[in-house]
Amino acid sequence: MSGAFTPIVRHTDATLEAARAMGICNSCRYCEGFCAVFPAMERRLEFTAESMHFLANLCHNCGACYHACQYAPPHEFAIEVPKAMAAVRKETYAKFATPGWLGRLYQQQGVALVAGSIIGFVVIFLLAFILAGKETEKLFLAASTEQLFYDITPHNVLVGLFGPIFLFSVGAMAMSGYRYWRLLNGLANEEAYPLAEARQTLSDIVQLRYLDGGGQGCAQDNDQPTQQRRIAHQMVFLGFMLCFASTSVATFYHYGLGLVAPYAMTSLPKLLGITGGLLMVIGCVAALVQRRRRHEALTDPTQTAMDIGFVTLLLVVAVSGLLSMVLRSTAAMPLLHLVHLSTVLTFFLLMPYCKFVHGLYRGLALWWHNREQKNPTRLQLSDG
Amino acid sequence: MIDVLVIGGGNAALCAALSAVEHGARRVVVLESASRAERGGNSIHTRNIRVMHDSPMGYLTDAYGEDEFFDDLIRVTGGKTTEELARQVIRASSECPQWMQRHGVRFQACLGGTLHLSRTNNFFLGGGKALMNAYYRSAESLGIQIQYDSPVERLEIDRKGFQAAWVSDKAGGAHRLPAKAVVVASGGFESNREWLREAWGPAADQFLIRGCRFNQGVLLRDLIAQGAQSIGDVTQGHCVAIDARAPMYDGGIVTRIDCVSLGIVVNKEGQRFYDEGEDFWPKRYAIWGRLVAQQPDQIGYSIIDAKAQGRFMPPVFPGESAQTIEALAVKIGLHPDALGKTVSAYNAAVVAGRFDHAVLDDCHTEGLTPPKTHWAQRLDTPPFTAYPLRPGITFTYLGVKINNKCQVLFDDYSENLFAAGEIVAGNVLGQGYVAGVGMTIGSVFGRLAGQQAALAALRRHQEELCI
Numbered sequence: 070m071s072g073a074f075t076p077i078v079r080h081t082d083a084t085l086e087a088a089r090a091m092g093i094c095n096s097c098r099y100c101e102g103f104c105a106v107f108p109a110m111e112r113r114l115e116f117t118a119e120s121m122h123f124l125a126n127l128c129h130n131c132g133a134c135y136h137a138c139q140y141a142p143p144h145e146f147a148i149e150v151p152k153a154m155a156a157v158r159k160e161t162y163a164k165f166a167t168p169g170w171l172g173r174l175y176q177q178q179g180v181a182l183v184a185g186s187i188i189g190f191v192v193i194f195l196l197a198f199i200l201a202g203k204e205t206e207k208l209f210l211a212a213s214t215e216q217l218f219y220d221i222t223p224h225n226v227l228v229g230l231f232g233p234i235f236l237f238s239v240g241a242m243a244m245s246g247y248r249y250w251r252l253l254n255g256l257a258n259e260e261a262y263p264l265a266e267a268r269q270t271l272s273d274i275v276q277l278r279y280l281d282g283g284g285q286g287c288a289q290d291n292d293q294p295t296q297q298r299r300i301a302h303q304m305v306f307l308g309f310m311l312c313f314a315s316t317s318v319a320t321f322y323h324y325g326l327g328l329v330a331p332y333a334m335t336s337l338p339k340l341l342g343i344t345g346g347l348l349m350v351i352g353c354v355a356a357l358v359q360r361r362r363r364h365e366a367l368t369d370p371t372q373t374a375m376d377i378g379f380v381t382l383l384l385v386v387a388v389s390g391l392l393s394m395v396l397r398s399t400a401a402m403p404l405l406h407l408v409h410l411s412t413v414l415t416f417f418l419l420m421p422y423c424k425f426v427h428g429l430y431r432g433l434a435l436w437w438h439n440r441e442q443k444n445p446t447r448l449q450l451s452d453g
Numbered sequence: 454m455i456d457v458l459v460i461g462g463g464n465a466a467l468c469a470a471l472s473a474v475e476h477g478a479r480r481v482v483v484l485e486s487a488s489r490a491e492r493g494g495n496s497i498h499t500r501n502i503r504v505m506h507d508s509p510m511g512y513l514t515d516a517y518g519e520d521e522f523f524d525d526l527i528r529v530t531g532g533k534t535t536e537e538l539a540r541q542v543i544r545a546s547s548e549c550p551q552w553m554q555r556h557g558v559r560f561q562a563c564l565g566g567t568l569h570l571s572r573t574n575n576f577f578l579g580g581g582k583a584l585m586n587a588y589y590r591s592a593e594s595l596g597i598q599i600q601y602d603s604p605v606e607r608l609e610i611d612r613k614g615f616q617a618a619w620v621s622d623k624a625g626g627a628h629r630l631p632a633k634a635v636v637v638a639s640g641g642f643e644s645n646r647e648w649l650r651e652a653w654g655p656a657a658d659q660f661l662i663r664g665c666r667f668n669q670g671v672l673l674r675d676l677i678a679q680g681a682q683s684i685g686d687v688t689q690g691h692c693v694a695i696d697a698r699a700p701m702y703d704g705g706i707v708t709r710i711d712c713v714s715l716g717i718v719v720n721k722e723g724q725r726f727y728d729e730g731e732d733f734w735p736k737r738y739a740i741w742g743r744l745v746a747q748q749p750d751q752i753g754y755s756i757i758d759a760k761a762q763g764r765f766m767p768p769v770f771p772g773e774s775a776q777t778i779e780a781l782a783v784k785i786g787l788h789p790d791a792l793g794k795t796v797s798a799y800n801a802a803v804v805a806g807r808f809d810h811a812v813l814d815d816c817h818t819e820g821l822t823p824p825k826t827h828w829a830q831r832l833d834t835p836p837f838t839a840y841p842l843r844p845g846i847t848f849t850y851l852g853v854k855i856n857n858k859c860q861v862l863f864d865d866y867s868e869n870l871f872a873a874g875e876i877v878a879g880n881v882l883g884q885g886y887v888a889g890v891g892m893t894i895g896s897v898f899g900r901l902a903g904q905q906a907a908l909a910a911l912r913r914h915q916e917e918l919c920i
Contacts, residue, residue: 138582139582449764
């Protein structure tokens with residue numbers, strides 16, 4: 070039955086390399102205190118393709134284990150766990166994508182980003198010009214009335230366009246998540262403790278517990294641990310959630326309370342959106358600067374396009390959103406507004422096929438890890 | 454002029470350099486023979502330090518007092534230690550963890566499979582390389598100058614003490630580097646195959662080196678040649694049985710084979726040669742290197758059956774497996790009849806008992822030579838698996854004699870020549886080993902040598918001013 074839902078996972082070069090590393094790490098175990106990967110590894114003696122798709126998504130790429138590794142190059146064992154795990158995660162994202170054939174988008178990251186952006190921009194601008202009809206000049210005019218916002222893009226049109234795409238993307242990710250969860254459940258029969266697992270997983274995510282290399286932070290360009298990456302990530306994460314909350318509140322205002330946008334600067338949607346937007350901008354810029362300085366041994370070179378492209382997309386979404394609000398009474402507003410809508414549409418389209426999904430698989434992997442840790446190990450390794 | 458010159462790049466060397474700065478040395482230079490990527494000597498393979506403590510301390514549980522620590526040392530060394538220095542090391546060890554943390558070292562709970570050490574040994578978060586990274590970062594931030602790829606070929610010593618070190622350069626020459634005081638922390642000689650051969654004979658050709666390839670013992674030999682008193686036996690050291698397929702250097706921890714006490718060990722003739730169940734494995738693994746070294750061609754095979762699978766720390770290389778003992782013998786190149794006979798005799802001698810690997814159980818053999826005194830179970834459940842064993846040298850004990858200020862002893866002590874780390878380990882360890890004590894010796898004597906070198910440099914400085 071699982072075959073119908075769960076993709077058949079076979080070893081690939083990437084999973085074999087990561088499994089080779091785990092085989093050596095499992096005999097060493099010095100890195101056990103850094104993160105979730107090593108305690109999960111210690112419950113195993115064999116590293117199947119399935120278990121590698123689990124372990125790889127537990128890895129937050131903090132880099133602590135690389136710098137601490139006595140077997141890292143130039144040692145002949147040439148262990149590079151962060152890089153090996155990153156390569157497997159890329160395969161998880163592609164393998165579990167829904168529909169499956171779109172998983173190829175994750176292997177052609179540059180193409181996916183460019184195609185998504187083109188579609189986003191073409192659709193929005195085409196729509197705007199069609200809706201404007203003969204009054205194209207409206208698109209280049211300063212807002213003279215409160216209503217201009219919806220003159221350019223009527224509310225129902227926006228909902229009609231973004232709603233189904235958003236629902237499709239969320240549905241696709243839910244399906245992917247379900248199939249990944251099935252894979253995790255196939256690893257072993259572990260007793261569930263749903264409440265405790267949920268609490269622990271939520272806490273792990275909110276704190277980004279495993280991006281701190283066991284309490285000291287995460288390496289950047291050298292072996293010095295810092296908290297910079299964790300802070301940048303959580304700014305983007307929190308900012309994104311606030312923007313999402315802003316949109317949700319606004320939707321409720323619109324349909325539930327009959328209050329139509331634009332809202333006052335002191336309104337809840339505005340406050341949430343502005344705070345979220347600013348956090349995203351600062352966090353994304355910090356993340357991009359850090360990415361440039363990252364030690365090359367910690368990253369998979371075939372994923373540079375996605376790492377940078379995804380954060381840049383979030384940055385453009387946030388910047389264009391903030392600017393179209395700040396410059397709402399200038400002639401730049403209509404165009405900025407359209408750019409913002411285009412990038413949001415691009416984001417919605419790409420959501421299941423871009424780096425965004427890392428949160429889905431990592432969240433589920435952490436959940437499974439927390440379940441495993443509540444169960445006693447099946448191994449009877451003795452130190453005597 | 455350099456105040457304190459530190460020769461070496463491992464734990465003792467960095468402890469000395471950091472301590473020298475803390476005690477007022479202004480210009481401190483570290484000469485590491487390895488490159489930046491391979492720095493840290495054998496310390497990168499370590500994972501904990503044995504620490505005396507009178508009450509729970511951080512991750513260390515309960516108490517581990519001076520006398521108990523000293524008793525452990527007496528037990529493993531058979532009394533071959535210098536009590537004054539051993540007690541000095543033990544007492545000072547209690548202050549090490551705090552000092553280490555000040556320099557960025559972090560600790561963690563004892564690793565999986567090492568519960569027996571949770572009371573006595575403080576584990577470094579991420580192991581010895583993470584520890585060394587922290588020390589190097591601290592050294593750089595304190596202005597200590599680190600020179601990589603800088604092996605020292607000899608010391609210039611005259612009646613007034615140490616004058617200068619001669620540092621090899623890539624062109625094959627050497628340049629002179631004078632300093633007011635020096636700490637020699639350049640390790641033992643285990644990577645020097647010729648020296649091992651002098652000590653062990655041709656058997657040394659089969660030895661694997663668990664640590665780095667840089668410990669050539671150049672300064673150990675140089676110091677002894679210039680009149681330094683030596684201490685320790687050239688054949689003593691930490692020598693364990695490791696997987697014969699391990700790399701020649703730097704195999705480190707993963708090459709250990711932890712299933713010896715669960716099965717039998719035979720030599721290339723297919724004969725057993727020692728009681729595999731004499732005591733708990735962590736207490737016995739350090740004698741098996743020597744035992745294998747005494748066998749023909751210095752090779753042994755640890756043989757287990759399916760009952761033992763999953764009961765020991767996973768080895769890094771997969772074992773050879775077969776459905777019968779005879780087929781296994783063929784696979785590993787032993788005579789099938791010889792191995793078959795050994796296993797049959799062993800199986801016949803096993804007395805049924807209650808197997809429990811966590812205690813010294815009552816499963817043993819009767820009427821067998823050598824006996825297996827605990828955990829003796831018949832090898833009767835296929836598949837049978839074999840792991841080849843060779844002697845693996847961790848470190849050597851032959852060193853230079855020091856006093857309680859880490860001053861190297863010639864006819865008299867030398868005013869400004871100090872030593873620490875593996876090169877002086879023999880002052881405390883005449884033979885045997887107890888987990889984590891190498892790092893205790895390195896940390897305590899490293900810090901002390903650095904402190905004393907800083908003071909010696911200051912004295913030199915004042916003497917110069919008076920003149």
